[in-house]
Amino acid sequence: MDKKVYSIEGKELRTVTLDDAVFAREVSEGSIYLAINNELANKRVGTACTKGRKDVKGSTAKPWKQKGTGRARAGDKKSPVWVGGGTAFGPKPRDYSYTMPRKAKRLAMKSILSLKAKTDLITVIEDFTIESGKTKDFVKVISNFVEKERTVVILKDDDAMVRRAGRNVPNVKFLAYNRLRAHDLFYGKKIVVLEGAVEKLNEFYGK
Numbered sequence: 258m259d260k261k262v263y264s265i266e267g268k269e270l271r272t273v274t275l276d277d278a279v280f281a282r283e284v285s286e287g288s289i290y291l292a293i294n295n296e297l298a299n300k301r302v303g304t305a306c307t308k309g310r311k312d313v314k315g316s317t318a319k320p321w322k323q324k325g326t327g328r329a330r331a332g333d334k335k336s337p338v339w340v341g342g343g344t345a346f347g348p349k350p351r352d353y354s355y356t357m358p359r360k361a362k363r364l365a366m367k368s369i370l371s372l373k374a375k376t377d378l379i380t381v382i383e384d385f386t387i388e389s390g391k392t393k394d395f396v397k398v399i400s401n402f403v404e405k406e407r408t409v410v411i412l413k414d415d416d417a418m419v420r421r422a423g424r425n426v427p428n429v430k431f432l433a434y435n436r437l438r439a440h441d442l443f444y445g446k447k448i449v450v451l452e453g454a455v456e457k458l459n460e461f462y463g464k
Contacts, residue, residue: 258374262452263382267401273381273452276459279367280374289372292357292365292439299354307347310335362439367462369442379448381455384413387422395422399429399449406446411437413453434458 258275275281313335320331337345373379380402387394399408407428412419420431430441434457442448450458 260374260379260381260455263380263402265382265385265398265401270383273455274459275374275455276463279458279462280370280379282367282371284372284375285364285368288361288365289368289439289443292362293443295355295357295362296438296440301353303351303353305348306350307344309345309347310337310343313341313343315341363462365439366437366442369439370448370458370462373442373445373448378446379450381450381452384451384453385419386416387418390418390421392422392425395419396426399423399426402449403447407444408447408449409441409445411448411450411454411458413451413457435461 258277258281259272260275262270262273264270315333315335317333317335320334321328323330331339334342336342370379382402385398387398399410405428407430409430409432410419410423411432411434413434415433423429423431430438430445432438432441434454
């Protein structure tokens with residue numbers, strides 16, 4: 258698949274080849290679903306905590322004798338059925354993260370890239386950097402390709418100056434070619450890929 262490459266001013270320069278194994282493969286909806294769920298689970302803090310019967314402060318004495326009062330039997334005031342008692346089967350701090358199979362995760366990324374390419378949401382622009390690191394310089398470049406929609410910029414390397422210039426721009430996420438995130442890619446309304454990142458993606462996911 259050939260894709261036009263644009264200058265930072267928005268003018269057509271040349272074409273670049275997108276590997277069909279990465280950008281034109283059959284979309285696996287199941288792998289996309291699993292990858293997004295995995296990322297959301299790994300982000301969960303898991304600090305929810307309730308007091309159980311043993312954690313509630315109070316006496317362990319039996320409030321009244323077992324028989325003869327006409328009332329229901331009771332063990333102590335910390336029982337979950339009493340007001341002020343402990344919580345039965347409440348949440349405790351836990352780790353929700355888990356590891357997704359590498360092949361399934363790679364399949365998800367290729368499926369999302371193929372889906373975005375099929376719907377013509379991918380734009381390839383020439384490699385650039387923001388020497389000044391200023392937000393206004395980055396906005397001047399990116400505004401030639403997107404408006405205010407949710408945008409993902411795929412970099413060929415971890416360019417600190419570009420990230421610094423764009424970190425305050427709303428709805429813009431930066432991803433390195435080898436550290437893609439399924440959630441950001443799938444929900445991105447526009448995918449801007451640097452020309453150098455295209456070659457890296459072809460090599461990294463095409464093998």
